[in-house]
Amino acid sequence: MVGYDTHKDEVLKRLRRIEGQVRGLHRMVEEDxxxxxxxxxVSAATKALQAVALSLLDDHLAHCVADAARQGGEVADAKVKxxxxxxxxxxxx
Amino acid sequence: MVGYDTHKDEVLKRLRRIEGQVRGLHRMVEEDxxxxxxxxxVSAATKALQAVALSLLDDHLAHCVADAARQGGEVADAKVKxxxxxxxxxxxx
Amino acid sequence: MVGYDTHKDEVLKRLRRIEGQVRGLHRMVEEDxxxxxxxxxVSAATKALQAVALSLLDDHLAHCVADAARQGGEVADAKVKxxxxxxxxxxxx
Amino acid sequence: MVGYDTHKDEVLKRLRRIEGQVRGLHRMVEEDxxxxxxxxxVSAATKALQAVALSLLDDHLAHCVADAARQGGEVADAKVKxxxxxxxxxxxx
Numbered sequence: 372m373v374g375y376d377t378h379k380d381e382v383l384k385r386l387r388r389i390e391g392q393v394r395g396l397h398r399m400v401e402e403d404x405x406x407x408x409x410x411x412x413v414s415a416a417t418k419a420l421q422a423v424a425l426s427l428l429d430d431h432l433a434h435c436v437a438d439a440a441r442q443g444g445e446v447a448d449a450k451v452k453x454x455x456x457x458x459x460x461x462x463x464x
Numbered sequence: 465m466v467g468y469d470t471h472k473d474e475v476l477k478r479l480r481r482i483e484g485q486v487r488g489l490h491r492m493v494e495e496d497x498x499x500x501x502x503x504x505x506v507s508a509a510t511k512a513l514q515a516v517a518l519s520l521l522d523d524h525l526a527h528c529v530a531d532a533a534r535q536g537g538e539v540a541d542a543k544v545k546x547x548x549x550x551x552x553x554x555x556x557x
Numbered sequence: 558m559v560g561y562d563t564h565k566d567e568v569l570k571r572l573r574r575i576e577g578q579v580r581g582l583h584r585m586v587e588e589d590x591x592x593x594x595x596x597x598x599v600s601a602a603t604k605a606l607q608a609v610a611l612s613l614l615d616d617h618l619a620h621c622v623a624d625a626a627r628q629g630g631e632v633a634d635a636k637v638k639x640x641x642x643x644x645x646x647x648x649x650x
Numbered sequence: 651m652v653g654y655d656t657h658k659d660e661v662l663k664r665l666r667r668i669e670g671q672v673r674g675l676h677r678m679v680e681e682d683x684x685x686x687x688x689x690x691x692v693s694a695a696t697k698a699l700q701a702v703a704l705s706l707l708d709d710h711l712a713h714c715v716a717d718a719a720r721q722g723g724e725v726a727d728a729k730v731k732x733x734x735x736x737x738x739x740x741x742x743x
Contacts, residue, residue, distance in 0.1 A: 400476055603700060
């Protein structure tokens with residue numbers, strides 16, 4: 372079972388909305404929309420993607436990492452290391 | 465004429481690719497892909513969106529802002545202020 | 558005991574170095590250093606601060622959050638919520 | 651003359667304050683302050699550094715880049731390229 376199991380529908384809905392935002396960006400560029408207005412929408416889509424990432428991460432910590440911590444040992448260490456690496460990628464993206 | 469005029473096809477191609485990445489994310493979540501693997505793809509899509517933003521901004525500075533600077537006066541000041549605000553939104557997103 | 562206990566000396570050393578970087582920035586501005594060179598150093602200091610944050614977070618997950626997960630119940634939930642909020646602040650800063 | 655000439659005192663004051671924030675972080679770690687409280691302060695210092703960067707960039711566009719645009723030719727292109735690179739470093743840091 373994945374960490375986001377209980378929020379799956381919500382995550383799918385958000386991703387559908389972001390797909391629509393990116394399609395909207397394509398249309399804006401096709402119609403020669405003013406650069407700054409395109410940029411504002413790119414920032415909005417980026418923020419929406421980050422919100423999905425934070426929600427997935429939250430569920431991952433609450434379920435996958437917490438379960439591993441209860442098992443302890445190397446499994447727990449590996450899960451924490453893996454989560455930390457994902458957080459680092461997120462902070463740097 | 466918009467700042468990204470000479471790179472329009474490239475921007476459209478990139479946006480199409482990002483739309484595909486987001487659709488891929490939707491499929492991954494539907495198929496219960498492991499959280500960390502979904503997160504890695506979210507980071508990749510976020511980075512791709514930022515690259516589009518930086519390319520749009522580059523063109524905007526080189527054309528729209530530079531043109532306004534040559535006109536000088538209030539037009540120039542307004543364009544710089546507008547670009548600075550867009551950069552701030554980008555840095556904070 | 559705090560999560561970063563075993564890395565305390567390293568964290569302190571890093572913070573001392575960042576303090577030096579910020580003092581260097583002050584001197585650069587005082588001496589009218591070219592904007593772009595100042596900006597390059599601001600980016601370096603920002604990256605160094607983020608690296609400290611990621612290291613603190615790693616230790617926090619490995620110790621404080623993992624310990625709470627083993628206790629389970631509300632304590633565990635509260636720790637995960639608190640860590641998620643800190644990660645969100647980090648991603649958005 | 652540097653772009654931030656008219657805001658020099660303000661930039662220096664902000665940098666002094668950030669130096670104090672980093673020194674405060676050092677003290678917090680020395681005194682074994684709880685990880686999350688340290689992280690909150692790291693996020694605050696990071697945000698303050700970014701605000702300095704955005705202010706330097708704003709002045710740089712309004713003065714150095716605008717001046718170069720008025721000269722036109724290769725000088726203008728080089729200045730825009732240089733500014734775009736600095737913005738990219740900022741967005742990615």
